Amino acid sequence: MTAALTVTNLSVSYGNVVAVHDATFTVEEGDACAITGPNGNGKSSILMGVTGLVRRRGAVEIFGTKAPNGDVRWAARHGLTLVPERRQLYPDLSAADNIILGCYCWTRSIGRARRSGSFGRAIDLFPELEPHLKQAAGTLSGGQQQMVAIARGLASDPKILAVDEPCLGLAEAVARRVYDVLARIHEQGTTLIIVEEAPKRALTLCNKRVEVRNGLALLDAGGKTA
């Protein structure tokens, strides 16, 4: 197996506060990796540092290519797409427009985006969104918004999909549905990284776990057992 993502000595700080300290871990192609740990311990900061949403120290390689610091657009173009915490949708745009903008990192043509396999796959995975596609994303329920966010991530045709707290604030049934979809995305061959406060749910799906305590990442090879 080849390494999809290699993170070496990653540190992220906000002013004087160090959120992540020297995290080192590898995610192989085809893995489903859970990043777990209590709230406020730096899980999301790891993901934001890796994707380039915040500046970092240390090295990140995506499929062997060194990622430039602080450039989230580079990550999206090179196969690593983030589905961020709190979803970060465009509330006044329709759900369909939100999803199709995921294609922006590989095309500027709306026709090609609509006909593309990745857009079709993103729409097909969420049949429950069908009646709401023309609705403004800000007016959707929390679960529907999460689905739109994941679908937008998929439309970018990622090799690695990094999902930050996919079930935050969702009802149990909706959370299960989100995980069903994540499992299908993984089955279809996409490498997954899931940040999750409650490891129990994540470990039903993940074969690898990075445990984060006080900004320190501890690699734990176990998974699918807990």
Add this chain to the structure above:
Amino acid sequence: MKFGNLLIAGLVTGSIYAVFAVCVSVWYRVSNILNLAVGDFAMVGALGVDYVYRVKGLPLPVAIITTLAVVGVFAYAYDRVVLRLAQDGPRRMEGIVVTFFFTFALSFFIDGVAKMLFGTDVHAAPALWNGQALTWASLHFERAGLLVLGCAIIIGGAFWLYIRYTLGGKALEACGENVIGARIAGIDTRRYRWLIFVATAVIAAIFGIVESPITGYTYLSGATISLTGFLAAAYGGFRKPGRALLAGLFIGVLEALLGGYVSAEYGDTVLYAILAALVLAWPRGLGFESAVSG
């Protein structure tokens, strides 16, 4: 036929308001900054062409191209130097200061430079389409007015098609909706900000050139134009260029009809009373609540 002629005059003024409203709201959609200098770019367009053509004696096409190029380069430099510091630095400034301050300051700066360069007299760019007003069934069409109307239709239509039917247009909307969300999707929010800023500055300058033969410009004309564009944009909640365009046309037509039928002197007063009453009666429908709550 008084009504018809008033309507035509109103549509011409309205289309000017509409274009500036579209410029204000499209850029607000991208950057969440209100461009209060948009009228000043129009003034520079008109007086700049007049200066290069009449005072410096260069041919008209050269004057137009030079002026538009200067406006474009200046807008680009302003974005790179000032707006970049305000928005892209390690500490991103937000709120009322950014929304108004930087373009308001720019407006004063342009006025000052224009006063030194062009003086304080009323000037205008030379008419691009000379000749008598066209008459059709007792309706009068000023040639400059037709030119303004034509430009407004082309520019408004182009923006509409771009936002509605292209991925780039949707990306433009996404920039102002959610910067983080836009960057995650691979959208270069900074590039859109300067592109649209430069584009709207040049469009404003073009309008200044086309429209100035009708009204004439001084170095202070920019503020009035910005204000009317701003007002029409407000009727679209600053975020809906299509609605801002309709509001601009509506204000122009209403202004002409009030001036013609009610009172030439107090027409503007009645106009603003009606506009204020509309806001009070129907704030949500006109998009004012979304403008306030963001």
